[in-house]
Amino acid sequence: MLDDFFSQFLPSTVGGLVFGSIYALVALGYTMVYGVLRLINFAHSEIFMIGTFASLVTITAIAPASPLSGLALVGVMVLIIVISAAASGGAAVLLELVAYRPLRRKGATRLTALISAIGASLFLQELFALVIIPWLTGKPGRNQQSAPRIVDRETVFTIGNAAVRTDHIIVVVAAVIMMIALDRLVNRTKIGRGIRATAQDPEAAVLMGVSIDNIVRVTFLLGGAMAGVAGALYLMEFENTVFNVGFVLGIKAFTAAVLGGIGNLRGALLGGIVLGLIENWGAIFVGSEWKDVIAFTVLVIVLMFRPTGILGESLQKARA
Amino acid sequence: MKGNGVSDSSNPLRRVGALFDGARDWWEHAKSWQRYLVYLGAIVFALILPAPWIGSFMSPGSDWTTVLIYPIGTYILLAVGLNVVVGQAGLLDLGFVAFFAIGGYSVAYYGTHFGWNYWATVLFGILLAAVSGVILGAPTLRLRGDYLAIVTLGFGEIVRVTANNTDEIGGARGITNIPHPPSIPGVVEFRLLPAPYYYLILVAIVLVIVFSVRLQKSRVGRAWAAIREDEDAAELMGVPTFKFKLLAFAIGAMIGGLAGGIYAGKAVFIEPNTFPFILSATILAAVVLGGAGNLPGVILGAFVIAWLPERFREAEWLENALGENPAEYRILLFGAVLVLMMALRPEGLLPSRRRKAELHEGTGGMGAMGAEVAGPDTEVSTEAVK
Numbered sequence: 001m002l003d004d005f006f007s008q009f010l011p012s013t014v015g016g017l018v019f020g021s022i023y024a025l026v027a028l029g030y031t032m033v034y035g036v037l038r039l040i041n042f043a044h045s046e047i048f049m050i051g052t053f054a055s056l057v058t059i060t061a062i063a064p065a066s067p068l069s070g071l072a073l074v075g076v077m078v079l080i081i082v083i084s085a086a087a088s089g090g091a092a093v094l095l096e097l098v099a100y101r102p103l104r105r106k107g108a109t110r111l112t113a114l115i116s117a118i119g120a121s122l123f124l125q126e127l128f129a130l131v132i133i134p135w136l137t138g139k140p141g142r143n144q145q146s147a148p149r150i151v152d153r154e155t156v157f158t159i160g161n162a163a164v165r166t167d168h169i170i171v172v173v174a175a176v177i178m179m180i181a182l183d184r185l186v187n188r189t190k191i192g193r194g195i196r197a198t199a200q201d202p203e204a205a206v207l208m209g210v211s212i213d214n215i216v217r218v219t220f221l222l223g224g225a226m227a228g229v230a231g232a233l234y235l236m237e238f239e240n241t242v243f244n245v246g247f248v249l250g251i252k253a254f255t256a257a258v259l260g261g262i263g264n265l266r267g268a269l270l271g272g273i274v275l276g277l278i279e280n281w282g283a284i285f286v287g288s289e290w291k292d293v294i295a296f297t298v299l300v301i302v303l304m305f306r307p308t309g310i311l312g313e314s315l316q317k318a319r320a
Numbered sequence: 321m322k323g324n325g326v327s328d329s330s331n332p333l334r335r336v337g338a339l340f341d342g343a344r345d346w347w348e349h350a351k352s353w354q355r356y357l358v359y360l361g362a363i364v365f366a367l368i369l370p371a372p373w374i375g376s377f378m379s380p381g382s383d384w385t386t387v388l389i390y391p392i393g394t395y396i397l398l399a400v401g402l403n404v405v406v407g408q409a410g411l412l413d414l415g416f417v418a419f420f421a422i423g424g425y426s427v428a429y430y431g432t433h434f435g436w437n438y439w440a441t442v443l444f445g446i447l448l449a450a451v452s453g454v455i456l457g458a459p460t461l462r463l464r465g466d467y468l469a470i471v472t473l474g475f476g477e478i479v480r481v482t483a484n485n486t487d488e489i490g491g492a493r494g495i496t497n498i499p500h501p502p503s504i505p506g507v508v509e510f511r512l513l514p515a516p517y518y519y520l521i522l523v524a525i526v527l528v529i530v531f532s533v534r535l536q537k538s539r540v541g542r543a544w545a546a547i548r549e550d551e552d553a554a555e556l557m558g559v560p561t562f563k564f565k566l567l568a569f570a571i572g573a574m575i576g577g578l579a580g581g582i583y584a585g586k587a588v589f590i591e592p593n594t595f596p597f598i599l600s601a602t603i604l605a606a607v608v609l610g611g612a613g614n615l616p617g618v619i620l621g622a623f624v625i626a627w628l629p630e631r632f633r634e635a636e637w638l639e640n641a642l643g644e645n646p647a648e649y650r651i652l653l654f655g656a657v658l659v660l661m662m663a664l665r666p667e668g669l670l671p672s673r674r675r676k677a678e679l680h681e682g683t684g685g686m687g688a689m690g691a692e693v694a695g696p697d698t699e700v701s702t703e704a705v706k
Contacts, residue, residue, distance in 0.1 A: 040469065102663040111412060112666040114469065115608050118601050119658025126652035247597070251477070254470055289485050296474030303467055304459045 005284050010162035012280040018168050018237060020276025021175035025230035026253035027260070027268035028182060029092070029223030035199040035263035036219045039110060042117035043099065045250025046124035047092045047224045051231020052241040053128070054087035055080045057136055059147050059235070067152035069166070076150060077170060077236070085228035092224025093217055095120055104216075129243040146240040171233045178229050179269050182222065186265060191218055199263065248292060252279075255299045261309030270310060340670050363526070370518055379630050385514040391626035393521040394583050399606045399622035400528050400615065401575025406604065407613035407675070408536060409568035410548030411461070412469040414600055415476025418456075419449040419573040421595035423580025425483065428495040428590050438501040442581035449577025450570045457569035461562060476600055484592040494591025501585045510585070517586045524582055528575055529615060535571070536615075544568060548613075549678055598651070605658055610668050617670030624669075629654070 026048050033041040058080050068076055099120040103113050133141035151170060155163040186192035197205040198215045206212055234249075235241055256275045260267025275295060282294040302309065347355075368374075375384025398420060405413045426445035430436040436444070460471045484492050501520070503509040508516045535541050543564045546554035555561045584590055602625060610621020629650040667676050 099659050099663075103666065106663075106666065108662070108666045111608070111612075112662050114412070115605060116659050116662035118605070119655045119662065121655070122598070122601070122651055123655030123659065126649070126655060130648060130652060248477075251470070251473060255474070258467060258470065290481070292481050293478050296471075296478050299474055300459060300471055303463055303471060307463055307467065 005281075007161065008284045009281070010160045012284055013277065014159075014162045014164055014168055016277035016280035017273065018171050018276070019280065020256075020273035021172050022230045022234050022237075022272075023249075023253045023256045023276055024269045024272025025175050025178060025226045025233070026249065027257040027272050028179070028226040028265060030254050030257040031260075031262050031265060031268040032195070032219050032223045034257070036195060036216060037100070037104075037113075039100065039113050040117065040254065041095075041220075041223070042114060042250075043095055043121040043124060044092075044223065044227060045246030045253075046121050046128075047088045047095070047246075048227040048231050048234075048250065048253075049125070049128065049241070049243065049246040050091045051084040051088040051228035052235045052245055053133070053136065053145075053231075054084040054228065055232040055235040056145060056147050056241060058083045059150055060137075062150070063148055064150055067149050069152045073151060077174070077232075080236070081174065081229050081232045084232040085225040088228025088231060089221045089225035091124075092220040092227070095124075095224075096216060096220040101213075101216075125243055125246075133243060141243060144240050144242045147235055149239060151236060167237055171237055174229065174233055178226060179265075182226065183265055185222070191215075195219055252292075252295050255295055258299060258309055259302050261311040264309070264311050267309055267311035274310070344673070366522055366526075370515060378627065382630065383514065385518050387627075387630050389514055389517050389521055389586055390583060391630070392623060393518065393525065394579055395603065395606060395622040395626040396619050397521065397525055397528060397579040397582070398576060398603045399610070399618050400525070400532055401572045401579065402603050402607050403612065403615065403618045404532060404535070404575065405568050405572035406607050407618065408541060408548070409544040409565055411565060411568060412604075413472045413569075413572065414469045414597075414604065415456075415472035415474070415479075416572070416576055416603055417595045417597070417600040418472075418476040418479040419453060419576030420580040420583070420599070421479050421483065421592075422449045422452055422573075423577030424584040424587075424590050424594070425489060425495070425580070426577075427581045427584040428498045429489050431499045431584075432495055432497060438499060438585055442578065442585070445581040446574045446577040449573040449580070453569045453573030454566060457566045461565045461569065473597065473600070476595075476597060480592050480595055480597075483595075490591070492592060494589060494594070496589045498584050498588050498590065500588075514586075517582070520585075521582055524578060528578070529619075532615060540564065540567065545674070602654075605654075608668055609658075609661055611671035611675065612668060613675040614668075614670055614672035617668055617672070620670055621668065625654075 026044070029044045029047065030041060033039060033044070062076060062079075064076070099116045100113060103116060129141040131141075133139070133145065137145055139145065151167045153165045153167055155165055156169060157164055186195055194205070194210045194215045195218065197208065197210055198212060202212060205215075231241075234245075252275060253272070256271035257268045258271070259275055260269065260271025275298065278298055279291050279295050283291050286294070347358075350358075370385040370388055372384065375387075378384055379387045398416065401419075402413065402416045405411050405416070423442070423445035426448050427438065427441040430441045430444060431438060456472070456475050460468055463471065483489060489495065501510040508519070510516050510520075536544075543554070543559045543561075546557070546559055547561050547564060551561055587594075603622070606622040606625040607618050608621070609625060610619065611617030
């Protein structure tokens with residue numbers, strides 16, 4: 001068994017990094033919304049799902065005759081990512097407007113908001129399964145939908161016995177670029193300062209002239225766009241999606257956010273990567289059908305010993 | 321900020337709520353013989369409920385007694401159990417279906433593999449559910465509300481995935497030929513007819529309700545209310561909050577296990593997908609929809625949530641509006657109703673007065689959302705800033 005572990009360690013690490021990058025991108029949305037609203041945006045997994053379908057439609061429309069490489073690939077990937085991010089970001093803003101804003105106006109509790117989020121999540125899943133997917137693809141909405149391959153999967157280099165392919169590099173690099181951009185945005189710009197101020201003390205932020213409604217909208221937009229990017233990368237890597245693709249992935253991304261310290265952007269990145277790696281390494285020992293159990297067990301253990309996650313809560317305490 | 325809902329009379333749900341308020345005022349001042357009369361009336365009503373003439377209106381599409389057992393009776397039992405955790409102790413549990421599954425699997429497994437007596441397996445299932453509730457609760461109940469929610473959600477998935485991957489308990493194929501409860505000679509025989517199971521589940525519901533009400537009025541119930549409203553204050557006043565939270569988890573789990581045992585005895589066949597996350601969400605929605613913490617409300621909520629999809633399964637006007645199979649749309653409608661309901665009447669259909677006050681104060685459960693400066697109050701304050 002230990003031999004197995006050593007022979008599969010490096011390939012699992014590569015797989016773990018790929019999964020981890022996607023978890024991290026989705027986790028950013030949970031962490032930002034939680035930082036500002038103290039709300040688990042349960043429907044965020046459906047925002048991710050919308051992203052996968054936006055890329056599915058785009059890829060099918062482009063439909064390259066053979067997998068791309070070089071500059072054409074970069075162009076197409078950027079196009080897919082932008083379209084998915086726009087679709088998911090727009091959906092997230094709409095979600096906030098319909099499901100959360102009325103509650104915020106009434107000063108409802110977080111329990112109420114969570115139930116509303118669960119309702120919105122079920123509604124979006126079923127809306128896609130029953131109406132939107134059949135309309136987009138012409139196939140039954142509950143089936144798995146596969147996408148054509150756009151990336152030529154050739155081995156770029158090897159580390160030990162692990163082959164690092166083009167698609168692995170695209171996922172990790174794109175995720176890292178997005179995360180750096182978001183980190184800059186939140187830490188360096190005026191709108192980012194507004195987000196941090198709202199997360200720290202909403203009442204003081206209002207008094208300082210921050211428009212809370214705008215900040216909440218921007219937070220959902222950014223979180224949604226990140227989920228859209230994650231959706232595009234997911235579809236490119238795994239080449240299929242289904243109406244409830246977000247459910248398990250969403251729980252795991254939330255786990256990643258908690259793992260890193262919810263409310264903390266860099267924590268979400270760290271949590272995503274750590275979760276992806278642990279899950280893949282653990283799967284070597286007990287088999288990949290137990291992956292989900294490993295992830296949730298990790299969550300319980302981390303919360304037992306360090307309830308604020310690895311890096312702790314700090315969207316509120318970030319530098320001004 | 322403080323709720324401003326009272327003045328909002330344009331909202332139709334509030335007028336229905338006002339009607340319930342009147343009934344509650346009467347109830348609070350009713351004499352004890354009046355109350356017992358109501359109890360008696362409710363039980364007589366429940367006894368004659370399976371009558372075909374009621375069924376022909378309530379569920380024209382499927383057998384009414386069967387519908388009364390599952391989903392209606394089972395949902396009510398589960399909702400009363402979850403109400404102990406969510407409504408009384410104010411802990412959010414998103415994986416309640418796990419205890420339902422544990423009860424069901426213990427009846428199925430010990431009944432088929434070891435030939436245990438049905439009642440013994442039910443009791444054992446309740447015990448197992450309580451133990452797993454403690455095992456889940458012990459490490460996690462120190463967590464904040466919404467972390468707890470996700471951990472419980474994870475637990476529900478762990479139980480389902482484990483059942484799916486363990487061949488000893490049937491794996492993905494599940495367990496078939498679960499024995500029916502043994503007959504009680506001269507009184508009742510449990511075979512394929514649904515009626516005996518209906519009365520079995522009715523007895524279970526009545527017992528659980530009595531148990532739950534007695535608990536609520538005891539020292540334990542007062543401790544739960546204190547924890548729900550302000551955990552720190554409760555701890556300072558000498559309430560051992562952790563123990564009481566654990567107790568709430570264990571009792572809720574036991575009721576979930578009981579529901580699972582009864583369900584498995586009727587169903588003959590269970591598999592991991594009998595216990596999906598959506599069931600946890602549905603039961604939670606039932607509790608919140610009815611008015612968490614208030615038993616009549618919770619029962620009403622569970623009834624509505626279980627019955628509406630059945631009622632509309634073969635409704636002709638829905639068929640005309642939506643296409644060939646309206647049953648397909650029930651989760652979609654369910655999700656939309658949840659969102660609408662939370663926007664229009666977040667405290668539920670029939671909240672207890674205390675819960676309502678708590679919710680308006682932002683206590684009771686998980687506290688208020690962040691960035692909640694918005695709302696009528698804020699509009700004033702932002703104008704002041706200008």
